[in-house]
Amino acid sequence: MITDSAKISIPNIDNEMKQQLMDNGTIKNFKAGDVILQENSYIKTLPIVLQGSLKVMREEEDGKEILLYYIKAGETCVMSFLGGISNDKSKVKAVVEEDSEILLIPIHNAQDWVSKYPSWCDFIFKLYHKRFEELLSVVNAMAFQKIDQRIVELLNKKYQLTGNKEISVTHQQLADELGTAREVVSRLLKQLEREKKISLSRNKITIL
Amino acid sequence: MITDSAKISIPNIDNEMKQQLMDNGTIKNFKAGDVILQENSYIKTLPIVLQGSLKVMREEEDGKEILLYYIKAGETCVMSFLGGISNDKSKVKAVVEEDSEILLIPIHNAQDWVSKYPSWCDFIFKLYHKRFEELLSVVNAMAFQKIDQRIVELLNKKYQLTGNKEISVTHQQLADELGTAREVVSRLLKQLEREKKISLSRNKITIL
C-alpha cells in the first residue's frame, strides 16, 4: 500500500525510514471520541498520529478513569510498542481527542526496525522518555496538588493542544480525566470564574 | 578496569556484551540509605544493580515524597539512561534500600551500545517497559485505592524484595513512601494488627 509521503512528518526520521513507514503502514481516519485501543485488548499495530491527537487513559473496572497523557501529531503510543511485542494486553485505553489521521504500522515491523534503523530506534526511545516524564508528572500532580490546581493545568494542556482558548468540554469530561466527581469540578470551575480566570458556558470553557 | 565476570548476571545479556560491561564499568559498594542519584543533579553514569536494591522516589520541594518503584539486582535505572543522554537533570531520587553492589557505566557507552548490541538494546527497552508499567500502577494506586490497601501492597512489595516476612521499617518511612502522614500510617497499621494481618513492634512489622 502506497501512502502520501508528504503526510508523514516526524522529526528526525530520514527518508529511507519514511519509505518503510509508507510501504508497510496503512492510513486511517478517526473521529473525536473513537476508541483506538481498548484496555485488555491485544495489540497488533503501532499507531502513529499524523494529524489530530489521542488521549491515553487508565481505566478502573467501575468506570472511573484518569487521563495519563496526550499523543500529538508526529508521535506514537509507546505502550503499544513493547506491549505488542511481548503480546501483552493493553493496560490503557486510547481515545481520539481531535479528529485524527493515523498511520498504523504492524507491530512486527516496528520491532524489526529498531535494530535496522538508528533513527527509528532513537524515535522510539525519545518517546518512551517523554511519556515516562509525563507519567511522572501525573504521579506528581496526584500526590502533591489539589484538584483546583490540577483543573487549571488540564485546561492549559487542552489549550496548548489546540491553540484555542475556547475549550469545548463538559464538566463531566474534565471530572473523568481527573478521576474525580462532576460536582467537584463544577464548584471549582465556578470558583475560577469568580476569580475571573475563566468564563463558563454550556459545553465550553474560555480561558481569560 | 577489569571487574569480576561472575558478578555480572543480567538475563539475556550475551558474553560479548558482558565483556563490554566489565571493561568499561566500575563496581562500587553502597550502604542502605546512601543516595545514588539526587533530584536535579546531572547524570553521568548508568547504575546497574548487581546485588541489593535501590528505591526510586519522586520528591517535592517541601520534603514530601513518594515511592515510584524498586530497582532490583540485574536491573538499571531507565531515568538515568535517556536523562543522561539528553543531559537532563534527574527528576527523581534514588536511594539504596538494601546494601548494594553497583556497576557504574559511563552514560555515553550505554548510549553507543544500543545500536551496536541488540541484546543491550533489548535489555534497555524491556526495562523501560517494566518501569512504565510500574509507574502506571503507582498512578492506579493513587487514583483508585485507599491508603490502607496501599499500605498492604507496599508491605507485600517489601516482602517480595527480601523474602523476609519481618520487615524492618518505621511508620515514618512507610508514610514517606506513600506520601502521607505518620499518624495515618500508625492508625491503619494498628487496624491491620487488630485484624491479625500483621504484628507490630518497634522498627519492625511482621506479615502474618
Next chain:
DNA sequence: ATAGCTATGTGATATATATCACTGACCTGT
C-alpha cells in the same frame, strides 16, 4: 411551542485523610 434530554448549580452531609498536641514506650550511650 412543547417535551425530553443533557449539562450545570448548589445545599446538605459523609468520609478519608491531614494536622495538631500530647503521652508513653523503647533504645542507646555514658
Next chain:
DNA sequence: ACAGGTCAGTGATATATATCACATAGCTAT
C-alpha cells in the same frame, strides 16, 4: 541506672473531596 533521643499510640479537630438529592437552564427534535 539515668538522660536524651527516636518511635509509636491516640484524641481532637480541620480540610478536601465524595456522595446524595434536587432545581434549573439550555439545547434538540418533533
